[in-house]
Amino acid sequence: MKLSSKMQRCGLSPMRKFNPYATKVKERGIKIYHLNIGQPDVETPAPFFQALKDFDEKVVAYAPSSGIPAYLDAVRGYYKRIGVELTRDEILPTTGGSEALQMTFATILDDGDEVVMPEPFYPNYATSVTLAGASIRPIPTFVEEDYFYADRARVEACINEHTRAIFVTNPGNPTGSILSPEQLKLMLDIAKEHDIFLICDEVYREFVYAGEPLLSGLQFPGYEDNVIVIDSVSKRFSACGARVGCVISKNKEFMAQVMKWCQCRLASATVDQIASAALYGMDPDYFEAVRAEYKLRRDTMVAKLKEIPGVVCGVPKGAFYVMCALPVDDADKFQMWLLEEFNDNNETVLFACGEPFYATPGRGKNEVRLAYTINAPDIARAIDILKIAIEKYNNR
């Protein structure tokens, strides 16, 4: 039987591809420090669990394709606090930010089209873009330049007749880079001038560590037809397993087309939408505590990484990842060795290998993305293990 050539062009996720091996390693009694996946260990706030207990419908019925009003209104309330007025039909609930990405790409892309985005980028973007028949046109960025990309010449060099959108992740994954208001406005202007979309993945919005202003693409009047925002409760409220997000746009034609996907798969989950609506009632102070903890973790990780000779990394301004180059030949080979042949006191580490974070061939082979989503002492220990491992690997 023939399978889809588009699917065969896609790769497994570097965040998850080693999971089967990791399972076997744990069965051997080895402890793995998981730096591979952005799964916060922060407790999901109580309102979510209370909503589960309080769910009193007799039938767990389909939600409307357009979403459960309580959830839509919760999202509206959240955006209202940053001065963005949304109507219910400018928001569609999705099964996580992940599904918002899938449906957005499926709605705007045809075969041969391109999406311009800075690299390194979140690898799962590539799968959804590829399945829509299109490809990523990367704006190369470099740790030495703090992953800078918001420059007219650099961006416009990537735009051609196949371009349907510019895509920014703000704060960035894996780079942690943040667009200043002026930079975001530049991206909006470029998109508008070229009559293309600006898709803003803003799921890490609260994770900004030096108090920089972080604006949403929705906060700039005059770009309503161009802006599509991808949002989610996953990182904001440590509710990754709820699979609740949304796609937001004031472009009515876009939303009308996306609705076809929503109706096709009927609805997002009922209980999770209701429980997520409850999360949006959290006091904003909640974010202060979470941010402080993550800042500590980031600082711990970066300080420890800088102790390892040959490691190159920056200080990410947001999100919860550090992208770094390791002094090894091949991160994938190194990761396999870390699982199958190495342990330090019965402990080892798992990270996400860097090559799938790039569209430019050859980039990222010795790079890794490390998530600082475990507690600071464990982070310190994990990077100590990494240091020991690098030395052993290079002298094996």
Add this chain to the structure above:
Amino acid sequence: MKLSSKMQRCGLSPMRKFNPYATKVKERGIKIYHLNIGQPDVETPAPFFQALKDFDEKVVAYAPSSGIPAYLDAVRGYYKRIGVELTRDEILPTTGGSEALQMTFATILDDGDEVVMPEPFYPNYATSVTLAGASIRPIPTFVEEDYFYADRARVEACINEHTRAIFVTNPGNPTGSILSPEQLKLMLDIAKEHDIFLICDEVYREFVYAGEPLLSGLQFPGYEDNVIVIDSVSKRFSACGARVGCVISKNKEFMAQVMKWCQCRLASATVDQIASAALYGMDPDYFEAVRAEYKLRRDTMVAKLKEIPGVVCGVPKGAFYVMCALPVDDADKFQMWLLEEFNDNNETVLFACGEPFYATPGRGKNEVRLAYTINAPDIARAIDILKIAIEKYNNR
């Protein structure tokens, strides 16, 4: 901004497209009898709600992309009872049967490919097939022949070099038709001889009213590489809002490719998988009671329909829909009139218009799919309203 030509080729779901109008109608104080959507009113069994209350993880974390073991094992236990042995990696959890369809089509189809399926079919198949760049090649079926299609000549007439799969819904939606074991074996043989997949959407498996044997595509040894089963808790346990289903196949290469979609969107929802696992512990007696109630509803609807002059329908053997031709010029126009210009004692009806259930142009214009998922007295009243409406509409 340009949007995807593939998405623009898709239609809105006939089950849901009138929802915005229906909302306005209700605001005017008119009651709508919903015959448009397969949303059972059967209470979701208690174990689901108990699982919500008992959920005691502190973090609502990502499930594995490969699924929560308790859910996978629940599905295995269910299939074991019909003699099908499955390993965990022959099952992938999905966000409803809907997502299982999306990912299956995305995994096996390329641009220009075809999927052979009997028409009338469930319209949302067309959207997912179209987004994968392919099209449906229909096997025309007719109420006068009891929607018969499992004939070698008829099926093979539809197969060509572009064909990647034959797709059957068993029991059928909207037809309620059921493949006998011999007919299912014939479909399997044809698929195997042509080296294509046989995709079996079996989500209505329990809804069979005359005790006919209903076999799964998985129950026939020797077709492991060809069979893909789409399954779901939605209808089986009246848990449509949980959005929990699965794709099942013993074709390892297919499952390896589908895993890319699973990793790309990270995971299915955690709480809903756990609650669904609890549902699978229900005593099989549960299904007897549900079936008896649905048989009553089917019989009520069919008897009432046959009282309306000019209505043509069969007696569906399974699922919970009746497909019927109405003596009106255009079902879509008639539905709009039913919402905007008609009521009988402040009541009206909503159904799913038939044209999108067909791939053959021109078919289904005066046909509708009626769901018998409301209680029998309401069904009787709804069809009485329909009778009155048809007469008024034709004499307006």
